[in-house]
Amino acid sequence: MPELPEVETVRRGLERFAVGRRVEHVEVGRERVVRRTSRAALVDGLTGTTVLAAERRGKYIRCPLDSGDELMVHLRMSGQLLVARPGSTRPPHTHVVAHLSARPPGAAVHGVLGDGPVELWFVDPRTFGEMVVFDPDHVAVEVPELARLGIDPVADPFTRRELRELVRPRSRQLKALLLDQHLIAGIGNIYADEILHAARLRPDRTSDTLNPPAEARLHTAIVEVLAAAIDAGGSSLRDAQYVDLFGGAGSYQDAHRVYGRTGERCTTCGVGWVRRIVIAQRSTHYCPRCQR
Ligand SMILES: [Zn+2]
CATH class of the missing domain: 1.10.8.50 (Helicase, Ruva Protein; domain 3)
Known part of the structure; x- marks a missing residue:
């Protein structure tokens, strides 16, 4: 299972490639990935929003959105987040595809994919992973385990x-x-x-x-x-x-x-x-x- 260093590596990738982009539309295949809410909740919660940041608490990725909600991603056993050029061949077990806009003009070019539109894939052969859009003001109700996490030895002051x-x-x-x-x-x-x-x-x-x-x-x-x-x-x-x-x-x-x-x-x-x-x-x- 990915642990803090693996999830932090994914977070840093999201910071470079997802933050600042708008979610144009979302496809959800296997419903198990959104089992806590629903396919419609993830699609509606993400579509039209801009990703403001990529944060991490323990093994959880949290992305604040400009709607005031947050996206939570947990990779669990075998989940992967991948970025690709639009239209690339998707691997088996791609359960969610978020189509992200080009970066706004003036943004710096970030690596091989440049600033054009990208797709963000959630791939998970064993389907234990999940994605949820939640209201951070109600985190204790909507994603209770997130509210109960202890100190993060990298993200928090840890003396x-x-x-x-x-x-x-x-x-x-x-x-x-x-x-x-x-x-x-x-x-x-x-x-x-x-x-x-x-x-x-x-x-x-x-x-x-x-x-x-x-x-x-x-x-x-x-x-x-x-x-x-x-x-x-x-x-x-x-x-x-x-x-x-x-x-x-x-x-x-x-x-x-x-x-x-x-x-x-x-x-x-x-x-x-x-x-x-x-x-x-x-x-x-x-x-x-x-x-x-
Ligand atoms: Zn020894």
């Missing part, structure tokens, strides 16, 4: 103090704590494992056992692993379909030290062997030698 206030009062296994979207939004299975490895902390250690140096290592690891992954355009794994807005894969999978490396020699210490356990029903990878 050691914020982290300390999350970990100290709780006795949660660190892996489960990092995965809890109500506490910290955006970290999933891959980055939780990589962050805990970088912090040299065992994933089954409980949060209330961290001393200040361990808290500091965890904070640094969250910030640095996520930043490095964003710089690399995210992680694209063989069994997942994550790509950026232009269909390009990320490269951070090459930097994974423990995720998906069960049974391999740890490349950090060169001594331990990467082990797999299950925490919070999720595969968890760590080096027993590096992580204490």
Whole structure:
């Protein structure tokens, strides 16, 4: 599933290619993508609006529109947002097509697609993803999980103090704590494992056992692993379909030290062997030698 770095990469693409354009018309194929509302709600909510910004909270993309509403996109397991020239051959499982206007005169030219009209496709083979147009004043009713998200360690100010206030009062296994979207939004299975490895902390250690140096290592690891992954355009794994807005894969999978490396020699210490356990029903990878 795309996590914070992958969704951030898509967001940055939208910022360059969708913001400032008007939605001329919208096609919705499979209705499951709009299951929370309806085909008509998405079409009517988007048509004629201009995309004002591309924002992200955790794994959710939020695009404020000039109508006062917002577009929410969640990629879930296999969703992709792609931009293409109008009339390009659409891949299978393209469930939504938004036809976007040319940019207004005077806007800067943005890359290979230029400033002419583009199509924005939502492609999703497994159909867990969704798109919703909602009223931000009623977010708690219309998209309740968005209103309950915890701190976003990239979009929000995230100092050691914020982290300390999350970990100290709780006795949660660190892996489960990092995965809890109500506490910290955006970290999933891959980055939780990589962050805990970088912090040299065992994933089954409980949060209330961290001393200040361990808290500091965890904070640094969250910030640095996520930043490095964003710089690399995210992680694209063989069994997942994550790509950026232009269909390009990320490269951070090459930097994974423990995720998906069960049974391999740890490349950090060169001594331990990467082990797999299950925490919070999720595969968890760590080096027993590096992580204490
Ligand atoms: Zn190791």
